[in-house]
Amino acid sequence: MTEITLVEAIDLALGHEMARDPTVVLLGEDIGVNGGVFRATNGLQARFGRERVIDAPLAEAGIAGAAIGMAAMGLKPVAEIQFSGFIYPAIDQMINHASRLRHRTCGRLTCPMVLRSPCGAGIHAPEHHSESPEAMFAHIPGLRVVMPSTPARAYGLLLAAIRDPDPVVFLEPTRLYRLFREEVVDDGEALPLDACFVSREGRDATVVTWGASHAEVMNAAETLTNRSVEIEVVDLATLKPYDSETILKSVEKTGRCVIVHEAPRTAGLGAEIAAEVAERALYSLLAPVTRVTGYDVVVPLSRLEKQYMPSVERIVGAVLKSMEAA
Amino acid sequence: MGVDFHIDYLQLLSPSGQLSDAAGEIARDAELLVWFHRAMTRARLFDAKAIALQRTGQLGTFASALGQEAIGVGVATAMERDDLLVPSYRDHAAQFIRGVTMTEILLYWGGDERGSDFASARADFPICVPVGTQVAHAVGAAYAFKLRKEERVAVSFIGDGGTGNGGFYEALNMAGAWRVPVVVVVNNNGWAISTPRALGSAAETLAQKAIAAGIEGLQVDGNDVLAVHQATHKAIEKARDGGGPTLIEALSYRLGDHTTADDATRYRDPEIVRAEWVREPVGRLRTLLVARGFWSKEQETALLKDCGEEVDRAVASYLATAAPSCDSMFDNLFATLPASMLRQRDEARHYAPTPGGRHD
Ligand SMILES: Cc1ncc(C[n+]2csc(CCOP(=O)(O)OP(=O)(O)O)c2C)c(N)n1
Numbered sequence: 164m165t166e167i168t169l170v171e172a173i174d175l176a177l178g179h180e181m182a183r184d185p186t187v188v189l190l191g192e193d194i195g196v197n198g199g200v201f202r203a204t205n206g207l208q209a210r211f212g213r214e215r216v217i218d219a220p221l222a223e224a225g226i227a228g229a230a231i232g233m234a235a236m237g238l239k240p241v242a243e244i245q246f247s248g249f250i251y252p253a254i255d256q257m258i259n260h261a262s263r264l265r266h267r268t269c270g271r272l273t274c275p276m277v278l279r280s281p282c283g284a285g286i287h288a289p290e291h292h293s294e295s296p297e298a299m300f301a302h303i304p305g306l307r308v309v310m311p312s313t314p315a316r317a318y319g320l321l322l323a324a325i326r327d328p329d330p331v332v333f334l335e336p337t338r339l340y341r342l343f344r345e346e347v348v349d350d351g352e353a354l355p356l357d358a359c360f361v362s363r364e365g366r367d368a369t370v371v372t373w374g375a376s377h378a379e380v381m382n383a384a385e386t387l388t389n390r391s392v393e394i395e396v397v398d399l400a401t402l403k404p405y406d407s408e409t410i411l412k413s414v415e416k417t418g419r420c421v422i423v424h425e426a427p428r429t430a431g432l433g434a435e436i437a438a439e440v441a442e443r444a445l446y447s448l449l450a451p452v453t454r455v456t457g458y459d460v461v462v463p464l465s466r467l468e469k470q471y472m473p474s475v476e477r478i479v480g481a482v483l484k485s486m487e488a489a
Numbered sequence: 490m491g492v493d494f495h496i497d498y499l500q501l502l503s504p505s506g507q508l509s510d511a512a513g514e515i516a517r518d519a520e521l522l523v524w525f526h527r528a529m530t531r532a533r534l535f536d537a538k539a540i541a542l543q544r545t546g547q548l549g550t551f552a553s554a555l556g557q558e559a560i561g562v563g564v565a566t567a568m569e570r571d572d573l574l575v576p577s578y579r580d581h582a583a584q585f586i587r588g589v590t591m592t593e594i595l596l597y598w599g600g601d602e603r604g605s606d607f608a609s610a611r612a613d614f615p616i617c618v619p620v621g622t623q624v625a626h627a628v629g630a631a632y633a634f635k636l637r638k639e640e641r642v643a644v645s646f647i648g649d650g651g652t653g654n655g656g657f658y659e660a661l662n663m664a665g666a667w668r669v670p671v672v673v674v675v676n677n678n679g680w681a682i683s684t685p686r687a688l689g690s691a692a693e694t695l696a697q698k699a700i701a702a703g704i705e706g707l708q709v710d711g712n713d714v715l716a717v718h719q720a721t722h723k724a725i726e727k728a729r730d731g732g733g734p735t736l737i738e739a740l741s742y743r744l745g746d747h748t749t750a751d752d753a754t755r756y757r758d759p760e761i762v763r764a765e766w767v768r769e770p771v772g773r774l775r776t777l778l779v780a781r782g783f784w785s786k787e788q789e790t791a792l793l794k795d796c797g798e799e800v801d802r803a804v805a806s807y808l809a810t811a812a813p814s815c816d817s818m819f820d821n822l823f824a825t826l827p828a829s830m831l832r833q834r835d836e837a838r839h840y841a842p843t844p845g846g847r848h849d
């Protein structure tokens with residue numbers, strides 16, 4: 164059994180699926196010989212050739228658009244956008260075509276593609292390399308949005324995303340790429356989409372999170388244990404459509420809900436989850452639902468990024484405040 | 490009806506330092522030639538130092554211009570002070586001439602927004618990382634100049650890879666349609682990270698992309714500072730006189746890694762790079778200067794010492810710059826911070842560590 168990093172798990176899942184399914188093709192900038200700037204496609208061009216692992220010109224809208232054409236014609240493209248700060252031209256293609264091709268052709272044409280991109284801050288990267296755009300994608304009807312938080316979940320969720328008959332935006336937190344290792348069995352087993360994972364059970368408060376913040380929340384859980392507070396950690400994993408049942412069940416048990424995400428606060432996914440909890444579990448609540456998020460500011464350059472991202476301290480502070488109520 | 494086209498190629502100074510007759514006046518201008526040499530040397534020493542800082546954990550990711558110094562220097566010296574530079578991220582050789590300081594460039598790559606608040610060059614655009622997006626800014630700026638009848642020209646840089654991006658094509662097309670005073674310079678350094686020029690486009694030249702936009706396009710030897718300067722000067726003055734835009738493809742070579750985050754040995758044979766050193770821009774100009782009697786060993790030694798000290802001073806001032814305060818995340822987001830955001834700023838202040846300590 165080998166322990167691997169999250170970025171190695173991505174590479175492993177891509178390789179597994181390419182070997183299993185000859186219709187899977189990869190396209191993106193520098194994904195071939197170079198293996199991707201983060202090495203998420205390391206070795207795949209050597210293994211599967213230049214026709215299936217395509218070094219694309221520097222054209223994000225074109226990459227997404229070409230993936231749509233490939234998908235409609237029977238391939239299963241996995242397109243890589245090199246950094247999420249450059250994903251915006253591709254949003255046009257995702258909104259106007261990928262997300263609605265099935266619907267507007269009444270199911271005649273479909274779009275089984277994956278748009279992968281690193282995301283998030285925390286690795287001292289240059290400007291435009293640290294954004295968290297998940298809420299923008301979650302706002303698009305017809306798109307699935309997934310963000311893994313561990314190597315094993317990355318492996319299983321990416322397999323599920325590739326096999327899914329509809330378009331999936333798969334966002335990979337760069338901060339987790341090499342943060343820790345975990346045992347991942349290359350058994351080709353997909354994990355379910357549209358389902359949360361309960362990463363840790365606890366009786367006192369529910370903390371809903373995803374992506375890189377999951378690591379901070381798990382650390383906060385340790386700190387809180389020392390203060391006799393046991394949090395239940397729910398990893399959202401599929402951000403859209405999301406599994407509200409698991410969240411509601413947890414909140415009904417604990418009576419408290421704190422949502423943690425790195426993306427800016429206003430109109431972030433935390434607002435959606437808070438609204439859902441208010442609508443469907445208000446009478447179970449012992450304290451107001453609260454959010455710990457990035458601020459409504461441009462994600463700062465590296466010298467301030469630590470102060471932007473939700474820290475263990477802020478998470479612990481929010482949970483303790485929630486415990487004070489009632 | 491067919492369209493035939495031809496792309497001119499300009500080289501005035503050969504790799505071995507031989508001057509062509511077409512060089513004209515510029516070749517006799519000792520002061521200008523020495524200026525070129527000084528500016529390229531400064532940029533090269535700065536790059537070496539910046540890479541060293543990154544390697545020792547004192548700077549973030551950095552994009553060096555090694556081997557491409559003639560492009561920035563040739564272009565910026567052809568601009569008037571009131572012209573506008575809209576750079577990409579590898580253009581500090583040009584930015585230095587525009588008055589951007591070495592300290593500012595270090596602050597930027599060191600992760601501090603204050604590096605884009607240029608103390609001089611107040612109108613110039615900041616470094617642009619999203620490839621291709623900057624060219625339309627230059628076109629819009631040039632439109633403003635034209636509308637107000639100001640005799641200013643906007644100059645933008647982009648890489649070879651960037652010319653495959655939609656933003657580049659759209660901007661170039663608009664420049665032609667609006668006939669605005671803009672000059673776009675392509676730094677064709679042969680690579681877009683690991684993607685060689687040939688994989689980025691099937692076009693024989695990148696300059697010919699101008700033809701489809703209805704504007705003039707030409708190639709220059711991008712390692713020949715005289716050619717870059719002369720071609721850019723001509724294009725800028727043509728634009729200033731209402732003659733419309735020009736696309737200049739400057740042929741150079743990226744002698745270093747893409748950035749400090751890159752390892753070019755993964756995709757590029759070091760032998761090819763060694764061979765490319767024969768054409769690099771600094772040595773060939775020095776050969777000319779020496780041959781003409783414009784330059785001595787002593788002057789070279791003094792120059793290296795001068796530039797080295799200048800770089801060291803910039804590094805010292807960069808390293809001595811206190812960390813930005815957490816408030817700066819909220820400053821200049823809007824003209825006035827909306828009242829609804831004050832609580833967020835308070836929260837950030839509450840959790841801010843005491844300022845100080847450059848790297849965490
Ligand atoms: C829109 C966009 N996509 C991707 C990137 C990531 N990236 C940074 S530089 C680069 C290659 C650019 O090559 P080129 O235009 O030739 O310029 P060079 O770096 O060689 O100067 C890429 C893909 C980016 N900065 N912007």
Ligand SMILES: [Mg+2]
Pocket residue numbers: 648649650676677678679680681682
């Ligand atoms: Mg290039």
